[in-house]
Amino acid sequence: MQSNHQKETYQAPNAGSKIIIVGGGCFGLSTAYSLALNKEKNYKVWVYDREQIPVRDAASNDISKVVRMDYGDERLCMELAIDSIEIWNQWNQERHEQRLPPVYHNTGMLVFSGEGELCENEKHSLRHIRAAGHDDWIEELNAEEIVSRYPYFETAVKNGISCAYYNKIGGWCNSAEAIKHIYNKCKDAGVQFVLGDEGCFTGLEIDKNNIRSVIGIRTKTGNTHLADRVVMCTGSWTSSVVNMHKQVIATGQVVIHFKPSEEIKQILNNLPVWFGDFSRAGFYGFPDNGDGIFKIAKHSTGYLNPRRGDNVSVPRTQSTNEGDTIPVQAVRDFREYLRKFLPLTDDLDITYSRVCWYSDSIDGQFIIGAHPDYDNLIVAAGDSGHAMKFLPMMGTRITEVIENKDTEYTRAWAWRKVVPRHGFYDRPILVDDNHTVRMVTSAELRSSKI
Template sequence: MTPPNLNTFAPRTRTETRAQKRNPSLPPGSSVVVVGAGAFGGWSALYLLRKGFRVTLVDAWGAGNVRSSSGDETRVIRSTYGANETYFNLNVRALELWKENQARFDKKLFFNTGVLWMCYTPETPLVDDSIAFAQQHRMDYEYLSTEELNRRYPEINTQDLHHGYLDPYGGYLKAREAVQAVQTAFVEEGGEFIQAHVAPLADVHGDVNSLSLSNGETLHADAFIFACGSWLGDLFPQLLREQVNCTKQEVYYFGPPPQHAAAFERLPVWVDVDGKDFYYGIPGNAHRGFKIGVDIRGEIFDPTNGDHTLTPVALQRARQFLAHRFPLLKDAPLGESRVCPYENSTDGNFIFDLHPETQNLFLLGGGSGHGFKHGPALGEWVAQTLAGEKELFEMFALNKRD
């Protein structure tokens, strides 16, 4: 499958309906195995546990491992999704849960720096179409003229910008630290964590009763959730070959000049809305440097055996953008680089659905580069669905995907 040349700042909505809904409901105390301790799997396991299920969480390398999509330092959290109200509302709930859980964990994970959207034209639907949702939630954006941008952020070259919008409610999250905190809380609250590899399933026809692990154990449960991030397509190749792929996405950490280091760390999270590359960045990062990434899809990537090394052409393009938008960083040294494997769905929407051949095996994934921030809200949603409080949601369905 060729990776789609798209961005996932605003996945499109889908209105098609399922031919026949299958809405699961497990009785309290049922056993659930969750495979994958990343942003989706870890939070789902925790909220299933809090719903009264008996939960086992399995991961081959552990939460926040170097191969995972959650293994980097930070991730952006923003509600702006164009006209897609579903994700806006989901992120509003996620913000509430991030704040609630970081208090429970006694660990700061959300940094409210704001998110600056840098717009090239008078009309920017990606941002403009979210304004009404922001107003409904009393989370208004602030319009910034180029004059105001220059006054507040002299480090930014605004010559080709028309204006900016500041979302004062967004910011960034600690990524690796967060998924590890979730795993720790899961165990402390009574869940069982097993570090082991799950043996691939044979062709699935009918309900699944057990899973075999690389440590020789066999896990039996009433339901199974595969939330394997970048490995989901590999585990179910026949079903997901045309629906999921993994691409190599790179982020870079540059060292700002010493006389400007403090100013760059005070910048908000930013997104350059050029309609093509969608460069974005997270300044500060606990003094790790000026982080820059690009949302345009990279090459197909093997999350298990692929080298997490930079691509010279991608780095060169990032440097060119950096020199243009942040001229003081033109000659900034590269401190380090990371690879973030994107587990892409065809339209950027998440996947949460039953395997079509079963009534007890769920697929949870399709993070598509924008899933991390939604982790707690999606985990809560999964738990409510298995408890019979919600129905499977059409936008996250497997069937009828383009």
């Protein structure tokens, strides 16, 4: 929660204030759009980023992200997701009128659980969804019903992953296209963009007479850009550009793609988004994205890439390390799991792999609030790998933080000091001097090579 000092020192910006947002990804663009729509306040909204949008190595620049309201005991996230889905559908209508493909694909979501019954997290999800009046969205499936509807999961059922439910609302979004869509909406709403070296953040500009007062930012060209408020929406880079007091950490998560034959695509033609005993194993996947690509990912503790000098983990991406794939052990983990869950992938080559970077908070919740070291700096961080589904609504909630409103969301996301559990920072290093983690070669991404 916010300290009393923060409550006393942070003030909402005045009408007409210039607000600089650093970062043109999910949090940044959604916030810019929300601020720009407030004609009463008439904010002057500027977004700075180091590249054209969508930024190549941003987590939001991807072919697919899950859209779900299934959030265990996190009722606020469920409600925010349901509100967002309503706007996803509005955006699809906008794109239809513009003769563009949809950004949201309502394939539904199939949530598996092992050991014969739903685990506690899934039970909590169903309880909250039903309490919100949406029991008609849910179908609980036993082993026979799973195999009857999805014959390709017969092996999974035989291996004990034999309990599931299907949520007919939800699915996935084409996240890169969604970023382009809201970027265009921002421009239409009057948001100003500074991209490239001039927009590349290098530091905060502090008032020389008050070390708590942020008065703007500095960029790669050496110029200073003044503002009445600065909002940091820098994703997994946040902890490497602002002192986050070890409340968030950049972690690398693994993603692979398959591009199966037409025959296999036909077999999987009714595949929804799936979570494969997610609470225990962490694997999840997507149907055909329309280009014949099936994406599978794993949410786990992830990898670190510590910076020399201070050991702060910094994203290592394919933009700066073009040949990077994923660690050898990650491929082994995928192959081992899929062999018992979806064995028709066993003979498929992995056509693409990457490490996707998250800003993981200690408790998995967003950290969106006034920074404790400053009176007028807002940080929006801690995406923890589950922010993109909220893109249409996220900026509305972040704007409430910027305007110092007291809501359930601003209280839940406020800056807090969380003590990490034992071993939180003890994660494998992606690349170090001892080469303890080795990336796979292209040959090793072919079927049955690891």
